[in-house]
Amino acid sequence: MGNHYKLHPINAAHKFIKSHFPYCDGALLAGSVVRGEATETSDLDIVIFDKTYSSSYRESLIEYGWKIEVFAHNLESYREYFQSDYRRARPSLPRMVSEGIILKDNGIINAIKYEAKELLAKGPEIWTTETINTKRYFITDSLDDFIGCNNRAEGIFIANTLAELVSEFVLRTNNMWIGRSKWIIRSLKEYDISFAEQFVEVFDLYYKSDSKKEVIKLVDEILLPYGGRLFHGFSLGKK
Template sequence: MDDQGTLTAQALRLVTTRFPDALGAMLGGSAAQGRATEASDLDVAVLLPDSDISRREVVRHEGRLAELFLNTVADIPEFFEWDRARRRGTVLFIYDQGLPLMDPHGELSRVCEQAREVLAAGPPPLTPAEWERGRYGLTCFMDDLVDTPPTNRYEQLSLADFVLREAANLLTAHHGAWTGIGKWLPRRLLSADPARGKALLDGHQTLAERADPAPLATAVEGVLDLLGGPLREGYAHRWRT
């Protein structure tokens, strides 16, 4: 693991060098949690004056990649709502759980409080149509997974990845919890439902290691049972609503 203090200083130099007018900055991700490795990038949220433009940039600073989430103060409420609508809350969590780098005028503290309020409200619930579409999709691809011969590893692994993602999205939504992608999918999943989340992840791992879909299928059935069961015949979806 890389030293957290060193990474914090490096992130602060990045902000002061590239954004001398910044109104605040926060270091998030692995660096803020003490999990960073030599290959980890820096996730940095920067508050800009309203004369600037909100955007996202990836740069290399002092040999390390950095992903920059750049927002003007005026854009923050709209951006937080967009981040909430995705049900992942990526930048919201940076402002809630990150390490402050600079806050010369108190703007960062105010934005962090806004982020905490949005996170406390939770992600938006799925609509009835989204629940049905999710149940149908998960049922359909689970059936395909069980029906795929273990000798066809390309298709089996592709199906298993989709099944895990969809089951995770539905299970976190059932609990009113935030979801995630990449390495954050298992973290959010285990946080939302330790038992069922672990069953899904263990089932996915078993399939990857042994080509056996049964544990994953059983875990998925447990998730579907929470939501009204598998959905096959009777599903309908209008092209226009």
């Protein structure tokens, strides 16, 4: 069971490492507490490196009044996660490693941090024209559903899908990392704060007053430089 009092996050993290991972080769504290964005429900993200582990694993615990997420790796397994994060364009582990506060280091952390920072600076793979066209097609399909929808309950979920597809399109066509959940808006802000505000505003307007006009206008503006909406002539997997 976790304790009812809450230690300072860095103190809690140090105590946690000493009690649970005393023989690890390196440990980092990452996440919202490190970025100064912690809320009442934030947890401690702790990345462990231990050369004796046969594979990576993840574990959740409650200690010292904190929810603690452990991401444990050996000295090779983290690279597979770096590559997987690179391919999906959501750099969760590289971001944790690059921003992480060192809790313990047997001389391995700086090199791993360097790899993480290099990957983040490189940005994700550039989309091919074929990928851009496929994404245009699916955005067009969702936009058509949104425009034609007269059912408020269905409209809410179509709008959610549209927001996710369009945010991904904007970020990837501008060689930016994408996110999921709260990281969607954080990624949009990293790209362009005023665009992020406009993006939230048009969807918020729809959710509050059922007004679709601004969402449709924004989506069309985003698609325009790439040829606009796409339906006629699109094919996928045709031999």
